[in-house]
Amino acid sequence: MTTSSLRNSALLFAFYALPFSLLLSVTARPATFLQDFKVFYADYHVKQAEGGRAIQLVLDQSSGSGFGSRYKYLNGQFSMKIKLVPGDSAGTVTAFYLNSDTGNVRDELDFEFLGNRSGQPYTVQTNVYVHGKGDREERINLWFDPSLDYHTYKVLWNHHHCVFYVDEIPIRVFKNNEAKGLPYLKYQPMVIYSTLWEADDWATRGGLEKIDWSKAPFNAYYKDFDIEGCPVPGPKECSSNPRNWWEGAAYQQLSADEARRYRWVRMNHMVYDYCTDKARYPVPPPECRDGI
Numbered sequence: 001m002t003t004s005s006l007r008n009s010a011l012l013f014a015f016y017a018l019p020f021s022l023l024l025s026v027t028a029r030p031a032t033f034l035q036d037f038k039v040f041y042a043d044y045h046v047k048q049a050e051g052g053r054a055i056q057l058v059l060d061q062s063s064g065s066g067f068g069s070r071y072k073y074l075n076g077q078f079s080m081k082i083k084l085v086p087g088d089s090a091g092t093v094t095a096f097y098l099n100s101d102t103g104n105v106r107d108e109l110d111f112e113f114l115g116n117r118s119g120q121p122y123t124v125q126t127n128v129y130v131h132g133k134g135d136r137e138e139r140i141n142l143w144f145d146p147s148l149d150y151h152t153y154k155v156l157w158n159h160h161h162c163v164f165y166v167d168e169i170p171i172r173v174f175k176n177n178e179a180k181g182l183p184y185l186k187y188q189p190m191v192i193y194s195t196l197w198e199a200d201d202w203a204t205r206g207g208l209e210k211i212d213w214s215k216a217p218f219n220a221y222y223k224d225f226d227i228e229g230c231p232v233p234g235p236k237e238c239s240s241n242p243r244n245w246w247e248g249a250a251y252q253q254l255s256a257d258e259a260r261r262y263r264w265v266r267m268n269h270m271v272y273d274y275c276t277d278k279a280r281y282p283v284p285p286p287e288c289r290d291g292i
């Protein structure tokens with residue numbers, strides 16, 4: 001038996017034989033990077049630190065780099081702390097995203113951190129793909145310098161909505177509107193990825209600002225990886241279990257406090273919203289319409 005099928009049988013046993021509270025401790029949060037992630041892009045540019053608890057990604061003219069979770073997950077909450085490329089990061093993109101890896105029918109939830117010239121604000125772009133259809137970009141400028149310290153970036157994905165958080169502040173909500181006939185991310189488990197790469201054809205001021213390679217290598221840092229969700233392969237009924245904590249009442253909609261912070265971000269820090277881009281969408285996409 002391979003380690004992973006052993007782990008799966010253990011999970012199956014846990015699922016059928018133990019109360020759900022114990023099951024949750026079986027799918028518990030990770031301790032080290034290598035337990036839950038692997039490098040998938042440019043091994044020589046991914047460095048471990050703090051005994052495997054922290055990771056450094058490197059971008060230079062030879063290559064970017066990236067890592068992804070060993071398992072796919074169907075629903076849950078996924079977070080990590082990231083310290084972004086400092087100084088002149090124009091033309092670099094650091095991404096933290098979930099992707100089902102299913103080509104033209106993929107589901108995807110993206111955070112993309114668009115670098116900038118020194119002293120200019122980092123922009124966070126988010127996007128949502130449902131069954132291969134994306135083009136739902138939103139952008140906010142961060143209210144702090146994300147390269148000075150670690151900050152927490154998190155995605156909550158349950159049967160009610162997907163919420164993107166920056167330091168516990170919701171910056172984006174994508175609701176499940178299946179009842180109104182709109183598609184939702186439901187059946188496809190996703191890998192959790194992070195990458196650091198060059199995108200100076202579009203990232204900074206629409207591609208006007210190019211990477212200054214004399215500032216390379218560019219480094220981004222990661223720690224406190226936290227995956228809590230239903231692993232796939234894993235217990236088949238896991239994601240439909242209403243007792244998963246991320247499906248609980250407190251996670252089905254924003255709390256009053258979260259809703260207040262969400263409005264604050266959108267009023268003060270939002271710089272682009274596809275829903276209000278009339279040149280691109282003379283008729284707003286259905287999920288943008290009132291009452292949805």
Ligand SMILES: *[C@@H]1O[C@H](CO)[C@@H](O)[C@H](O)[C@H]1NC(C)=O
Nearest residue numbers: 114116120121123203204205
């Ligand atoms: C970079 O800085 C410029 C100037 O402040 C700003 O207009 C832009 O939104 C910033 N972000 C990106 C990704 O271009």
